[in-house]
Each structure stands twice: as C-alpha cells, then as structure tokens.
Amino acid sequence: MGQGLYNIVINEEAKKERWKPWWRSLIVKLMGRKVGYVTMKRRIENMWGRLGELDVIDLGNNYYLVKFYAQEDLDATLVDGPWKIYDHYLAVRLWEPNFNPLTTTIDKITEKILRKIGDLIGRTCKIDYNTSHLCRGNSRDFVSRLI
Known part of the structure; x- marks a missing residue:
C-alpha cells in the first residue's frame, strides 16, 4: 500500500445508515x-x-441530546410541551446531522420580536419554542394576557 492521502467518499445511503440511531x-x-x-x-x-x-x-455548551427508543414517545414529548425545569423553559428541537453545540445559537431576535408583538396585544406570558420544530411550518406560538 502506498503512502499518502486517500479520499474516501461516503454515499447518502451510508450516511443515513450511520445517522439512523439518532433519528x-x-x-x-x-x-x-x-x-x-x-x-x-x-x-x-x-x-x-x-x-x-x-x-x-x-x-457540551449546555446542550443535551435526548434519545428515545420509541417514535410515540418522541411525538408525545414534542406535542405535550412547552417544558420547564426550575421554572425555566426548555428549548427543544429535533436532532439534525452535523449539529455543533459550540456554534449553534437560540434565535433570540425572533423571541424579542414575538415578545414585542405579544406586548402590543397584552402582556406576553410565554413563547413556545417547541412548536417551531414540528412539521407545522416554521412559526412559534406565544400567549399574551389581555388586561
């Protein structure tokens, strides 16, 4: 075998098989x-x-991966939110290949804009981060209290 660099190409099917445990x-x-x-x-x-x-x-960087063994459990978790720990919301998103916890950020601009819109209607009580990651489009839900 010769010395040097080798270029190995992994096809899409092999990638999908490699990622299968994380779906x-x-x-x-x-x-x-x-x-x-x-x-x-x-x-x-x-x-x-x-x-x-x-x-x-x-x-790392305060991100955690939660692996479910049944699709029904994953679906129930996504639908039943929003979730809180110590009275703080848990941002939840579906796993994606090549996720990098060091470079990923939570979309604070969108949250601020939604809060301002909600405050125009009433006082914003909460913003649901979970619904933005379901197959319902790429929107977020928020609740405002009308006084």
Missing part, C-alpha cells in the same frame, strides 16, 4: 439557567421517562 432524538437546552449533567438527566427522566426508555447525552 428519534431531540436536542434540548435550558433557557436562562445552567444546570449540571446529573441534574438535567434526572429532570428529563422525571418528565419524559414515564413514557418509556430514553438516554441523555451531554453535547
């Missing part, structure tokens, strides 16, 4: 508060563990 996973981040891995794992298991088996993996 039923979510990427989560607690907004406005940092907690350690053990605390986050325990809280997530208490909220979602009743549904079935799941794994929690620390991705």
Whole structure:
C-alpha cells in the first residue's frame, strides 16, 4: 500500500445508515439557567421517562441530546410541551446531522420580536419554542394576557 492521502467518499445511503440511531432524538437546552449533567438527566427522566426508555447525552455548551427508543414517545414529548425545569423553559428541537453545540445559537431576535408583538396585544406570558420544530411550518406560538 502506498503512502499518502486517500479520499474516501461516503454515499447518502451510508450516511443515513450511520445517522439512523439518532433519528428519534431531540436536542434540548435550558433557557436562562445552567444546570449540571446529573441534574438535567434526572429532570428529563422525571418528565419524559414515564413514557418509556430514553438516554441523555451531554453535547457540551449546555446542550443535551435526548434519545428515545420509541417514535410515540418522541411525538408525545414534542406535542405535550412547552417544558420547564426550575421554572425555566426548555428549548427543544429535533436532532439534525452535523449539529455543533459550540456554534449553534437560540434565535433570540425572533423571541424579542414575538415578545414585542405579544406586548402590543397584552402582556406576553410565554413563547413556545417547541412548536417551531414540528412539521407545522416554521412559526412559534406565544400567549399574551389581555388586561
């Protein structure tokens, strides 16, 4: 075998097979508060563990991957939100290939714009980060209290 560099091309089918274990996973981040891995794992298991088996993996930069073993459990988690830990919202998004916790940011501009719109209607109570990641388009829900 010769010495040098080799270029190996991985086709789309091989990539899909490599990513298969992660299709039923979510990427989560607690907004406005940092907690350690053990605390986050325990809280997530208490909220979602009743549904079935799941794994929690620390991705770094306060992002966690939650791997579900049943599609029904993943679907229920997405639909039943928004979720809170220590009275802070848990941002939830579907897993995606090549996710980088060091370069990914939560869309604060959109949140600020929604809050201003909500405050024009009434006092904004909450912004639901979960619905923006379902197959309902790319919008977010918010609730305003009318006084």
